[in-house]
Amino acid sequence: MSELNTLFRRKIKVSTNEEITFTALNTILEKTATTFPFGNLSIIANKTEVVTKENLINKLLIRNEGGLCFELNPLLYFFLIENGFNATLVRGEVYNDEKQDWYHFGRTHVAILLHHEEQTYLLDTGFGGNLPLKPVPLNGDTVISRNGDFRVQRQQTEYGNNVLQFKLRYKHTDWQMGYTFDSNHPVADMMELNELQEIIVQDERSPFNKSPLITKLTSNGNVTLTNNSFTQWSHGKSKKEQIDEARFKQLVHQYFGLQVL
Template identity: 60%
Template sequence: MTSELNTLFRKRIGISENEKITFETLDQILEKTAYSIPFENLSIMTNNTTEVTKENLINKMLVKNEGGLCYELNSLLYFFLIENGFSVVLVRGVVYDHVAQKWPTLGRTHVAILLTYEEQKYLVDTGFGGNLPLTLVPLNGKMVQTANGEFRIKKEDSDHGNYLLEMKLKYKDTDWRIGYAFDSTRPINDVSEFNEIQKTLIEKEQSPFNKHPLITRLTSSGNITLTNSTFTQWKNGHVTKEQIDDKTFRKLAKQHFGIE
């Protein structure tokens, strides 16, 4: 019997209910998820957040067809992967602040997934905005390449974890740069732990997600990003940016992201 989550997730990303998902087809799942479910902070901006539970995540992203932040997007994907027979845990980490050129002091507010297959571990992430690897990144350091760029994982112990995700985004980076650090030694199986992350992102001054609305998702030719003042499109390496007002924001949110 297929569960509600399994049925609705497949419907949301556009795959049939009876298609068997294998290790080999996970890349397609990650691509479809990235193109279908946006990274966005509107519930924080409208003071409309709910407790982080499996039921609330299903309701938010699969019933109401909204998007979410890393702890929501990756928790939902984690439940979907479990339902489809994969061995996965959630992990926490810290995203590097390239503007300030330092690690932020918010704590481990990034959430990603670790998947184990045939004794090899892989990082899986669908909650990293426009920086998504769109594939599984092996923890053994081997570089992977997708439509969004090149990605690799480096073993490095720090206060923020024991591994780094490094990336070279297509059209954007000429050199490798740090995406985030994560900790594989503290696997998480209970998403209620992420209520603390949500609280931090709502309340803390340093939070990047409580200042203005942000919606972004990858497309087959790049990505699109909408804030309350700008709409930015990357298409095959070319970027266009237009200034917008509130009315246009609402129109574009519906048109490009399906968000009312």
């Protein structure tokens, strides 16, 4: 068993003897979502690295840091490949709900397409708190998890031919736009992920290069930390606390197991 396979299983507490079947993916996605923080601390600290398989292992599995979509989903992708799944990475353009339009600064979201028994599914563990926690089929069927309702609609946009939509539990009554992606154009190589990282780090329109953001799903909701606030969702109820720098450092360690870089 490879280093990545062994360390990933150890990280999410899955036995090295367990066969990872398609049915087991619900559990794998749940454990991954509640284990790996989604965050941009390395970008804010100006400590980004070239995106490679080895660097992902070091950052996420050995140094136990968090990451963004172009790190979390490729790590899961490598794990799936090493456990016999037929998977590819795809790029997507995220929807800006505030402006009711796509972000328009490059397809900067990375997700996974998994092909199983003549069906294709979207998997995502790098979309902040908007995680399906289950494979979402590309045939339009709605998947229901403890995090809400999720579906992929066949829809032609300027950035792709499919759109992920969701209704988060306790938060939405109507379908929300997540991102659009092109199922016919998989990521060719790791160079694409580095080009994507450069956009997220450098582009003034990027939401991830201005101030720290960390979020992670919990067993009954999620927690989100910024430089000035800490929000906890638990059983559909939220509690928000205004914080200072000292409290930020305390919370980032207490709830995410991280250190300020």
